[in-house]
Amino acid sequence: MADSAQAQKLVYLVTGGCGFLGEHVVRMLLQREPRLGELRVFDLHLGPWLEELKTGPVRVTAIQGDVTQAHEVAAAVAGAHVVIHTAGLVDVFGRASPKTIHEVNVQGTRNVIEACVQNGTRFLVYTSSMEVVGPNTKGHPFYRGNEDTPYEAVHRHPYPCSKALAEWLVLEANGRKVCGGLPLVTCALRPTGIYGEGHQIMRDFYRQGLRLGGRLFRAIPASVEHGRVYVGNVAWMHVLAARELEQRAALMGGQVYFCYDGSPYKSYEDFNMEFLGPCGLRLVGARPLVPYWLLVFLAALNVLLQWLLRPLLLYAPLLNPYTLAVANTTFTVSTDKAQRHFGYEPLFSWEDSRTRTILWVQATGGSAQ
Numbered sequence: 001m002a003d004s005a006q007a008q009k010l011v012y013l014v015t016g017g018c019g020f021l022g023e024h025v026v027r028m029l030l031q032r033e034p035r036l037g038e039l040r041v042f043d044l045h046l047g048p049w050l051e052e053l054k055t056g057p058v059r060v061t062a063i064q065g066d067v068t069q070a071h072e073v074a075a076a077v078a079g080a081h082v083v084i085h086t087a088g089l090v091d092v093f094g095r096a097s098p099k100t101i102h103e104v105n106v107q108g109t110r111n112v113i114e115a116c117v118q119n120g121t122r123f124l125v126y127t128s129s130m131e132v133v134g135p136n137t138k139g140h141p142f143y144r145g146n147e148d149t150p151y152e153a154v155h156r157h158p159y160p161c162s163k164a165l166a167e168w169l170v171l172e173a174n175g176r177k178v179c180g181g182l183p184l185v186t187c188a189l190r191p192t193g194i195y196g197e198g199h200q201i202m203r204d205f206y207r208q209g210l211r212l213g214g215r216l217f218r219a220i221p222a223s224v225e226h227g228r229v230y231v232g233n234v235a236w237m238h239v240l241a242a243r244e245l246e247q248r249a250a251l252m253g254g255q256v257y258f259c260y261d262g263s264p265y266k267s268y269e270d271f272n273m274e275f276l277g278p279c280g281l282r283l284v285g286a287r288p289l290v291p292y293w294l295l296v297f298l299a300a301l302n303v304l305l306q307w308l309l310r311p312l313l314l315y316a317p318l319l320n321p322y323t324l325a326v327a328n329t330t331f332t333v334s335t336d337k338a339q340r341h342f343g344y345e346p347l348f349s350w351e352d353s354r355t356r357t358i359l360w361v362q363a364t365g366g367s368a369q
């Protein structure tokens with residue numbers, strides 16, 4: 001697709017294009033990818049908002065499908081130049097079984113790779129996660145780390161296990177000959193905790209705070225820092241990476257990139273208060289109000305309750321040993337690899353990201369949307 005014609009229009013496929021991140025990727029492509037000729041949005045559940053996009057100048061094709069079904073993926077990929085594979089089962093709460101998580105995240109990714117190979121699609125960007133690195137089960141801090149920082153990555157939980165395996169599949173596929181004989185070029189982007197418009201957990205915290213009379217209670221020490229990244233910047237990074245993969249194949253092929261922007265390093269709860277504070281909530285306690293050992297006990301109790309209640313109902317609270325370990329372990333990234341390799345600069349400043357998120361929480365937080 002190189003210099004044959006600068007004006008050549010490209011077909012993009014976004015898997016998981018109706019999810020939190022996927023919707024932003026879809027909208028960003030439509031706004032910022034001048035070579036876009038057709039945009040295929042593939043998802044298990046299609047969003048009604050897609051309809052309004054169909055009236056624009058770019059052809060938008062909505063495809064209801066399942067990444068675990070190889071034939072459905074192959075049909076969606078046929079004729080696509082670029083695939084952004086963001087579909088995934090994001091579950092660290094025990095809602096889905098480990099088998100289902102593996103099927104969607106690992107087998108689904110395998111299906112996407114094979115479909116690219118069979119159809120001669122050469123460019124694949126995969127949404128990985130910081131979780132492929134850590135935090136590890138030992139709670140080691142990852143402080144201002146980059147893509148080369150040594151870290152003992154130990155995965156036990158099905159979600160990070162599946163993301164690590166899927167990322168490995170994607171990177172290993174770099175260089176494979178696709179139909180037509182040219183090499184596949186792949187890269188993986190690793191967002192830290194994403195926030196922004198559409199962030200379900202943020203909305204849940206807001207509603208919980210409203211129920212508790214405008215208060216949330218500190219559970220994690222303020223000294224535990226998390227790297228967070230605005231969804232618009234994560235989407236922009238996907239669009240840029242996909243665009244540059246061809247010209248910079250030798251440099252970018254088989255590489256991983258953390259997703260980063262200018263969002264401040266803070267504890268998970270203090271960071272959320274950047275948005276929930278202006279919406280009228282306050283975080284009670286300069287220090288955690290419950291001792292850590294009690295949280296550990298409650299987290300373990302939740303696992304037991306989840307198991308006992310499973311025949312009757314799905315009990316999947318936010319607190320479990322894994323989420324507690326993640327929330328209670330410093331994990332921050334500091335890198336410029338994406339800037340050096342493909343010229344990424346955040347599109348949204350911290351102030352913009354914050355304002356957009358606050359407006360969204362205010363608009364939708366109290367409603368049933």
Ligand SMILES: NC(=O)C1=CN([C@@H]2O[C@H](COP(=O)(O)OP(=O)(O)OC[C@H]3O[C@@H](n4cnc5c(N)ncnc54)[C@H](O)[C@@H]3O)[C@@H](O)[C@H]2O)C=CC1
Pocket residue numbers: 015016017018019020021022042043044045065066067068086087088089090104108127128129130163190191192193194195
């Ligand atoms: N939310 C976060 O903080 C982070 C997310 N990620 C990754 O980003 C990607 C997107 O995550 P989010 O937007 O947060 O999650 P999400 O749940 O909002 O979006 C995932 C989308 O994938 C779709 N999907 C799930 N199973 C599917 C299947 N079998 N076939 C087709 N589509 C399917 C869902 O319907 C959904 O629209 C995931 O791969 C996730 O692992 C990575 C780092 C952080």
Ligand SMILES: C[C@H](CCCC(C)(C)O)[C@H]1CC[C@H]2[C@@H]3[C@H](O)CC4=CC(=O)CC[C@]4(C)[C@H]3CC[C@]12C
Pocket residue numbers: 090092128129130131192193194201219220268318319320322323324326327
């Ligand atoms: C739900 C956690 C916060 C509640 C802690 C409690 C119960 C003590 O108040 C969230 C803390 C950190 C989050 C994770 C982190 O942002 C990294 C992630 C990356 C992903 O790829 C998927 C999502 C997540 C695992 C994210 C999930 C929620 C937290 C565990």
